[in-house]
Amino acid sequence: MQTPRKIAVVGSGLVGSLLAIYLRKAGHTVHIYDRSPDIRKIQFSGRSINLAMSNRGWKALDGVGVGDAVRAIAIPMKKRAIHLVDKLNFQNYGQEGESIDSISRGILNRKMIDLAEAAGAEFFFEHKIWDVTLENATLHIGETERGAWEDKKYDMVFGADGAFSRIRHRMQRQSMFDYSQEFLPIGYKELNIPANGDGSHKLDKNSFHIWPRGEYMLIALPNLDGSFTCTLFMPFEGENSFDSLKDRKSVEAFFEKNLPDTVDVIPKLAEDFFRNPTSTLVTMKCFPWTYEDKVALIGDASHAIVPFYGQGMNAGFEDISVLYEMIEKYGDDWKSIFSEYQKSRKQNADAIAELSYRNFLEMSSKTADENFLLQKKIEKSFSDKHPEKWIPLYSRVTFSDRPYTEALAIGDYQNAIMEEILKMENIKEIWDSEVVEKTILELLK
């Protein structure tokens, strides 16, 4: 057990709430601040992408005994349902028994706050943190940025306040603080497939549905109530873009032409389209993540990534697992806890940022690339024959808790091998042959 401290967590999102549970377990007083109202008492924002919980997320939840409470609101997705314009294909995610789990962000967030309160954390909603004094972990709270502020001093402050973190904003103004924010030229918009009258799902319930269309795509993830939360990813500008879909008519025509099998299942298409905001996608990196033994960033506040690997929440939860490892290792030495935590996590955050960005590139430019599709087929075929010798990158990221850096490095190594294989004569004809299999085995030596 550590010496009990008075700790503030800024941000009552998924990472802030789970962190609070862990800190309570370690015996600390925990106050959670959020500028927004209690999400349990308001409607959701209409700007959510459903979450896909995978191995790293579950590990962090189970590590503090709340996994089962979350499993109760999760729907396993064992496969991708790939909606082409004229047909529907299914593709398993992993081996038998492996799945990722669909959870509504809003419902999970409510649950996590309940769990954190039950663990003894105290929440302060509608408290706006405008600044922090790093040297003495003091929060500055007030109605407006330029108005009167109240100061609250803590032993420690965690910034779990997301990609546009105020806590980081202060750290950013220190010398020697590296920082970058980079927006994608594509945005996203939430849409909805409601349940059938009897509460059942209109599409296969245990699938991650995807309509890949090159530069844009639609996905749909199942909810407990029979509905699906859909997300349309699309460039802001250009031919097929948010910019080009200005009115009801153009939206409906676009869906009829390009996403014909959604027309019957998204009844309020135009209504949702123009009511829900178009949100941006940003990759944010920074370093350092901590200030002495006083302040630490965690989750999106330290490493916001684009959502194309489904790892944003999982990576944030893994931050907490690693922080807790350091707590167990270093006891009351918070300087070492913070410094080892950031050292361990920074490289892995960079790796999953890179992998997520590459997935965006793959989806937007490579899905139509013949060589790319051929490579995927060869990898799949080889991996089926030699599962111990070729774990696909997706599985390393999703169904393992080995470091993201390792997944990235091995993925690059596998890609280099595939580059050689694709150079083989007649590879298009012989891709499934024994010759190819043997060549891969040779190259793996």
Next chain:
Amino acid sequence: MQTPRKIAVVGSGLVGSLLAIYLRKAGHTVHIYDRSPDIRKIQFSGRSINLAMSNRGWKALDGVGVGDAVRAIAIPMKKRAIHLVDKLNFQNYGQEGESIDSISRGILNRKMIDLAEAAGAEFFFEHKIWDVTLENATLHIGETERGAWEDKKYDMVFGADGAFSRIRHRMQRQSMFDYSQEFLPIGYKELNIPANGDGSHKLDKNSFHIWPRGEYMLIALPNLDGSFTCTLFMPFEGENSFDSLKDRKSVEAFFEKNLPDTVDVIPKLAEDFFRNPTSTLVTMKCFPWTYEDKVALIGDASHAIVPFYGQGMNAGFEDISVLYEMIEKYGDDWKSIFSEYQKSRKQNADAIAELSYRNFLEMSSKTADENFLLQKKIEKSFSDKHPEKWIPLYSRVTFSDRPYTEALAIGDYQNAIMEEILKMENIKEIWDSEVVEKTILELLK
């Protein structure tokens, strides 16, 4: 002539002052704000690197008729004086007649402010700009960030307020604003070589003096008064670092051992070393640089680079040349002026940032690399024989006003050729032979 506007320039540094002169020339009312006192009335900060004015800088000064006023305070440097531990080598910068010019930053800044005042710009020193409202180009000015502010509305605001720009700080908080700041692990410190008793220079006056030592280096640039401004670049941490030079004794021992020929010419070494601050080096990139026809960033505020190509000021001055080109082209259409200005400059700013960073890498890791030195010798030899076929990268950047992007691209192309050349058998023996010359000519086709 444009319709006269009321324009605020934030920052009275080199770029802000020159910009003001150009805007006065175009007929506008110009107010320049600076949070610091008038540099003409105070001592310099002891954290300056002398400037090396080159082609792009002179072009911008001459473009508004103030080149000769600046030439009067400049000292031409025709060559590098390379101080090795045991000998001194000289190396011309370019062709006959080509030189870069040493100018004290402080003296130039005073001169530029005089010139801007003479051109009719009005200066407001010790006015702290804390924020800007982008939509209506309104500055918010006050004693402290949290205190009372006065609002000043303009037709247009230019942020020429440097790498840590407040104007950019506001733009940064918009959605879709890309931003990065990255610090080098090395810092710099100003030192001084005073004049001889008779006002003459202690080292060759018309040289850029450099003491290259791999991971650290010292440079010295001549001043009009017979002194040299020296800058020591060195890692913050490690064996040879600012961290390791904690007291008078260690500083003096370090210089005696590693920079022996400086000992006699830097009499107040330890005094300067511990009085002058250790400054940081940052590369800052962002985009967009402008907001509608209201606000524009310029100079370091939009693209701070590391100083290893001597192009920081030159690139900032070139921003002004390009802005003025656009003014001449688009007249009162400030939206087009701003949008074409940022389009033209962003790519070039990125290119000189990359080139400057590479020069840091070259200096810190490649100066001891045999292949690198051999490559430089081969390039020099070939360029001497075929000056029209091989303009060295340094000359493209320094003695030309062709775009930085072009210099970067041709530099990469030349490097690729050199890579091939270095693969030639016995290249160490035959590097100066006709075979090599012919092979380069062949590869250039």
